[in-house]
Amino acid sequence: MQSNLQNVVETLNRIILGKPGQIKLAIVCLLAKGHLLIEDLPGMGKTTLAHALARVLGLDFQRIQFTSDLLPGDIIGSAIYRRSDETFKFHEGPIFTQVILADEVNRATPKSQSALLEAMEEYQVTVDGVSRKLPKPFFVIATQNPFHQIGTYPLPESQLDRFLIRISLGYPAREVERQLFSGQDSRKLIENLKPVLDAQSLILMQNAVDKVSVTDTLYEYLQDLVAATRQSNQWSHGLSPRGGLALLRAAKSWAVLEQRDYVLPEDIQAVWLAVTEHRLMSQSSSSSSIDNPVANILKNTVIPR
Template identity: 45%
Template structure:
């Protein structure tokens, strides 16, 4: 293990979290989870109601990283070409040329992803998985730092197209923001900090530093007791009589990457059992389904979360 590289990466991760949390006030834990998803090489799904800061978090992350940012509002009439782009005819040259869609950016905010059709959802999620876009027989690579923050409103399911399990699996973590703490919301109501909080935000790390932090994740130590604890959670989901199926091997691998990234974000070169427990719900809950699932995204999530919490309570935490 390169201790100096891991230490430097941990400091860089802390700078990103502090920068994002300075804008999304009172949400440092969620800022840490967003950076965890980024460093783990995955994507982030935010399920929450409008007006809680989802767009602000995504913009703050992009500005803190110095990355190009695009926001796409998904709608029922949106076509894959609206996202991916396509070949357009240029009369002046009497030829076709490629016009890139908004997906060709580094940080993409896919707002209300469940409001668009499965065809358009698939176009985005295939690009997330493969890191490239194939159009008219030609493959075009997305930026190496491509990262998606997708949102959906769990309380609104009329006229929506819920993401199937195979597509939910593309997201490393699922989180919620919730309203700000009472004292911070009161300050907002009193008009304090009325200026745009994003206006003065600047990049706190370079592209090379971000790439280095991602590489350092793989050097974070996971001792056998921590690995055993993680694996016991995965196996417990498979043995649960309340769930249709348990977490897959792919989910377990993502879980492993996530706890390494979480350790780095917490300033450590080694993972702890607390990292495993803290990430169990964000990493696993959107990958699990109940045998008797209620109607509605929010109700399903709450029941899965309750089931997963109950499983965690039955498993001993290594000390």
């Protein structure tokens, strides 16, 4: 089972070059049954990542381009009157899939955004009083433009909280980009990709995350970290309990990815930034990347031994 996961990671690394950390975090997010937020500019390979991920895992894939005139119905689907039998028939929207790429989620109106986010949280959609279950596994990859352009609706913190992990891909390194140029078209690569996993085994792995053990010492470490965010005056609010749970879950998934059935402090540290950074609203709007207060917390918190 675990060798399959390694296989997944390796395959993805062959397609998305030079981003092993992000790939791992994406898989961790998937294992933890969370949703992934990619904050990046267009053309960085978000779609490729999402597509490749779905393909390798043998999952269905849909993409929704969010725009300002996108309506909830365009995401969820709507009931359409059928003249032949004079009934309304529900047509499933693009959300009824296993992996969904919500591109530029901040360009849509809050109304449409919340339709997506509700589905993410509930794993079901309700149309005309009928609840419809979403397929399993259900994994949302949303992308967001980091710059607040005119006509965008940045996701509020309360909504950001629903994404387990936020990553950004960033520009590739020079050599990597050279490979990119000289290599095959990634689209073609993805088309030729054979699934390494299937949905069923992915669910099994997701369940394995629940069985990962955490010692009291580590709970203590986790609490120390969470408490540090709450005590700091860098942010208006510290991490919520949901944030803490997310951290724990992500750390457990990381442990599974590292082929362990117990969590190490390093697992928590590995997922710390990706899990917490988007949940903490900086009071000073200018956050320099050099002195990242979230990273500082990691640096200043002693691991209980």
